[in-house]
Amino acid sequence: MSDNIVEIDNLSFGYKGRLLHKGINMVFPRGKVVAIMGGSGSGKTTLLRLIGGQLNPNVGEVRVDGDVVHKQSLDGLYQLRRKMGMLFQFGALFTDLSVYENVAFPIREHTDLPESMVRDFVMLKLNAVGLRGARNLMPTELSGGMARRVALARAVALDPQIIMYDEPFAGLDPISMGVVCNLIRSLNDALGATSIVVTHDVHETFTFVDYVYFVSGGVVVAEGTPEELTNSDKPFVHQFVHGEADGPVPFHYPAPDYKREVLRGHDV
Amino acid sequence: MERTTIDLWVGVFLALGLAAIFGLALKVGNLTSSNVGETYTVTAAFENIGGLKPHAPVKSAGVVIGRVDGIVFDSKDYEAKVTIKLDKRYQFSKETSASIFTAGLLGEQYIGLETGYDEEKLQSGDKIKHTQSAVVLEKMISQFLYNKASDTKSSDTSKAAE
Amino acid sequence: MFKGLQGALSSLGHRVIEGIWRIGAGARLFSYICFYLPEIFKRPRLIVREIFSTGVLSLLIIIVSAFFVGMVLGLQGYNTLQKYGSSESIGVLVALSLVRELGPVVTALLFAGRAGTAITAEIGLMKATEQLSAMEMMAVSPVARVIAPRFWAGVISMPILAALFSMVGVLGGYFVAVPIVGVDSGAFWSQMQASVDFRDDIVNGVMKSLVFGVVCTMIALFEGYDAPPTAEGVSRATTRTVVNSSLAVLGLDFILTALMIGA
Numbered sequence: 001m002s003d004n005i006v007e008i009d010n011l012s013f014g015y016k017g018r019l020l021h022k023g024i025n026m027v028f029p030r031g032k033v034v035a036i037m038g039g040s041g042s043g044k045t046t047l048l049r050l051i052g053g054q055l056n057p058n059v060g061e062v063r064v065d066g067d068v069v070h071k072q073s074l075d076g077l078y079q080l081r082r083k084m085g086m087l088f089q090f091g092a093l094f095t096d097l098s099v100y101e102n103v104a105f106p107i108r109e110h111t112d113l114p115e116s117m118v119r120d121f122v123m124l125k126l127n128a129v130g131l132r133g134a135r136n137l138m139p140t141e142l143s144g145g146m147a148r149r150v151a152l153a154r155a156v157a158l159d160p161q162i163i164m165y166d167e168p169f170a171g172l173d174p175i176s177m178g179v180v181c182n183l184i185r186s187l188n189d190a191l192g193a194t195s196i197v198v199t200h201d202v203h204e205t206f207t208f209v210d211y212v213y214f215v216s217g218g219v220v221v222a223e224g225t226p227e228e229l230t231n232s233d234k235p236f237v238h239q240f241v242h243g244e245a246d247g248p249v250p251f252h253y254p255a256p257d258y259k260r261e262v263l264r265g266h267d268v
Numbered sequence: 269m270e271r272t273t274i275d276l277w278v279g280v281f282l283a284l285g286l287a288a289i290f291g292l293a294l295k296v297g298n299l300t301s302s303n304v305g306e307t308y309t310v311t312a313a314f315e316n317i318g319g320l321k322p323h324a325p326v327k328s329a330g331v332v333i334g335r336v337d338g339i340v341f342d343s344k345d346y347e348a349k350v351t352i353k354l355d356k357r358y359q360f361s362k363e364t365s366a367s368i369f370t371a372g373l374l375g376e377q378y379i380g381l382e383t384g385y386d387e388e389k390l391q392s393g394d395k396i397k398h399t400q401s402a403v404v405l406e407k408m409i410s411q412f413l414y415n416k417a418s419d420t421k422s423s424d425t426s427k428a429a430e
Numbered sequence: 431m432f433k434g435l436q437g438a439l440s441s442l443g444h445r446v447i448e449g450i451w452r453i454g455a456g457a458r459l460f461s462y463i464c465f466y467l468p469e470i471f472k473r474p475r476l477i478v479r480e481i482f483s484t485g486v487l488s489l490l491i492i493i494v495s496a497f498f499v500g501m502v503l504g505l506q507g508y509n510t511l512q513k514y515g516s517s518e519s520i521g522v523l524v525a526l527s528l529v530r531e532l533g534p535v536v537t538a539l540l541f542a543g544r545a546g547t548a549i550t551a552e553i554g555l556m557k558a559t560e561q562l563s564a565m566e567m568m569a570v571s572p573v574a575r576v577i578a579p580r581f582w583a584g585v586i587s588m589p590i591l592a593a594l595f596s597m598v599g600v601l602g603g604y605f606v607a608v609p610i611v612g613v614d615s616g617a618f619w620s621q622m623q624a625s626v627d628f629r630d631d632i633v634n635g636v637m638k639s640l641v642f643g644v645v646c647t648m649i650a651l652f653e654g655y656d657a658p659p660t661a662e663g664v665s666r667a668t669t670r671t672v673v674n675s676s677l678a679v680l681g682l683d684f685i686l687t688a689l690m691i692g693a
Contacts, residue, residue: 281590
C-alpha cells in the first residue's frame with residue numbers, strides 16, 4: 001500500500017479546448033492536511049471535482065487509494081466516494097431537512113442501523129462541531145459559520161479517509177474562521193484521515209496545514225511546507241503570501257494599450 | 269415506523285381519488301348497467317344497419333338486456349353481420365325477431381328484440397333469423413315523394429276520366 | 431438582407447438542434463428513473479412525501495376550479511339546450527365534456543402551473559446550491575433520491591386529481607342544473623348514465639391523465655435538472671416548464687383523442 005492516498009499524475013483538464021490544468025502532479029500523503037492554493041479561477045475547485053470523479057480528465061489520471069478514478073464504473077465510483085467526505089463552499093445542506101436529518105442523511109443512505117444508533121452517531125458528530133444544541137433547526141435558520149460546521153459534521157458522518165474542503169473560509173468572520181481551522185486539524189487527527197483544503201486564505205491556512213501546493217496558470221508553480229513558502233523568494237509565492245496587488249500575477253486582465261483605447265476615435 | 273401528518277393527508281388524498289373514480293364509474297358512467305355478469309352471444313344479419321355502432325344497447329320492451337359487440341360486413345351475402353351480447357338472465361325464443369330502431373327522432377340507434385312463440389330457446393352462437401333493417405331517412409323521404417307524385421297522377425287521371 | 435436571412439436560418443437551425451438535444455437528454459433522464467425503479471420500492475416513504483407536495487397541495491386549486499368549470503358548463507349548456515327543448519341532456523353534456531376532455535386537460539394545465547413549477551424551481555435551486563453535487567459526493571444518486579420519487583409521485587397524483595376534477599365538475603354542473611335552473615334530478619343522472627360509457631369515456635379519460643402525468647412531471651423534472659445554476663437560469667426553466675407542459679398536453683390530447691376515437 002502506497003503512502004499516498006491520493007495521487008494526481010500529469011493531469012490536464014479543460015472545457016471546450018481551453019485548458020484549465022496543464023499537466024499537474026500532486027501527491028497527498030496519508031494523515032496529512034494539504035492545502036491547494038491559488039488565485040480565483042485557477043481551477044482549484046475543479047481539482048476537487050476531478051478527485052471526486054464528478055469530472056473526467058482529458059489527459060493523465062487521478063488515483064485514489066490506488067484506483068484510477070475516471071476508469072471506474074458507476075458502482076466503483078460510488079464505492080470510492082464512500083471513502084471521501086466533501087465540504088462544499090457554502091455547505092450545500094439539504095434545505096428541506098433539519099440539521100439532525102442532514103447529518104443523519106449519509107448514515108441512513110448507506111447503512112441499515114437502528115434509529116437509536118443513528119441518533120448516537122449524529123449526536124457524536126454534532127458534538128464534535130459544537131452544534132449538538134442546534135439539531136432541530138432548519139438550515140435556513142443557521143448563520144454561515146454554523147452551516148459550514150453542520151456540513152462538516154455531515155461530511156465526516158461516515159468517518160471518511162479523505163476529507164475535501166472547498167473554500168472553507170469563504171465569507172466567514174474571524175472567530176468562525178478560527179473555529180473551522182481548529183476543526184479541520186482536530187477532525188483530521190482524530191479520524192486519522194487525510195484532508196485536502198482548497199483555499200486562498202494564506203494566513204489562516206499556513207497556521208495548521210502540513211504541506212501547500214500553489215497552482216497558477218494550470219500548473220503547480222510552488223510547493224512546500226508553510227515555513228519554506230513563507231521564506232521563499234519565488235516572485236509568485238512572494239506576491240501571493242504577502243498579498244501584493246501587482247507582480248507575476250498581473251492586476252490587469254489582458255487588454256489593449258490603455259492610452260490608445262481611451263483616445264479611440266480622437267486624432268492623436 | 270412512526271406516523272406523520274403527511275401520511276394522513278396522503279391517505280386522505282388517495283381515498284378521495286378512489287372515491288372519485290368509483291363515483292365516476294357508478295354515478296356518472298354506466299358501469300352498473302353494462303357489466304351485468306355473464307353473457308351469451310348471438311348474431312343477426314341486417315340488410316342495412318343505418319347508424320348502429322358497437323356498444324349500442326339491445327332492448328326488449330324498452331329494457332336494456334344486452335349490447336352490440338361487433339359489426340362486420342359479410343361479403344358473401346352483402347349484409348351486415350352484427351354480434352350481440354345478451355345477459356344470461358334473459359332467455360329468448362328461437363323465433364325472436366330483431367329490428368333496428370332510433371331513440372327519438374334523431375337519437376342513437378339500438379336493436380329491439382321481440383320474442384316469438386317457439387318453445388326452443390336461443391343458444392350461444394345462434395343466429396336470429398327474422399331481422400328488420402334500420403329506417404334510412406333518405407329512402408323514406410324519396411318513397412314518400414314518389415307515392416305523393418303517383419297519388420297526384422292517379423287523381424289527375426281519375427279526374428280526366430270523369 | 432441576405433445576411434439577415436442567413437442569421438434567421440442559422441438561429442432556427444440552432445434551436446432545432448437544441449430541441450433535439452434536449453429531447454434526447456430528457457429520454458436519458460427517463461431511462462435513469464426507470465433504472466432506479468427498484469430503489470423506490472425499498473423506500474415508499476419518499477414517494478409519500480412527494481405525493482403530499484405535488485398531489486395534496488394541489489387539491490384546493492383543483493377542487494375549486496373544477497366546481498366553477500362544472501357550473502359554467504351547466505349554465506352554458508342549459509342556455510343552449512333549452513332552445514331545443516332538451517335541457518335534461520345537460521347532465522350528458524357536462525359529464526362527457528368533463529370526463530373526456532376538460533378533466534384530464536385542465537387538470538394537467540393546472541398541475542403544470544402549480545406542481546410542475548414547484549418541482550422545477552426546487553430542483554433548479556438544489557442544483558444551484560450544490561445540494562445535488564453534495565449528494566453525488568456522498569455516493570447517493572440524486573436521480574434515485576430526488577428525481578425518481580418526484581416522478582412517480584406526479585404519475586400517481588395526476589390521474590387522481592383528474593378524476594377528482596371530473597367528479598367535482600359534475601357536481602358543479604348538478605348544482606347549477608338541479609337546484610338553480612330546475613332540471614329534474616332523476617333525468618339529470620339517468621341521461622348521464624345512459625350516455626357515459628365506463629370504458630370508452632371514463633377509462634380513456636384516466637389513461638389520458640396518466641399520459642399527461644408522465645409528460646408534465648418529466649418536463650418539470652428535466653427543466654429543473656437541466657437549469658443553469660443561476661437565479662436567471664432557474665426562473666427561465668420555470669417558465670419553460672409551464673410553456674412546454676401546456677403545449678405538450680394540448681398536442682398530445684389531440685393525438686390521444688384521435689387514437690381513442692379511431693380505436
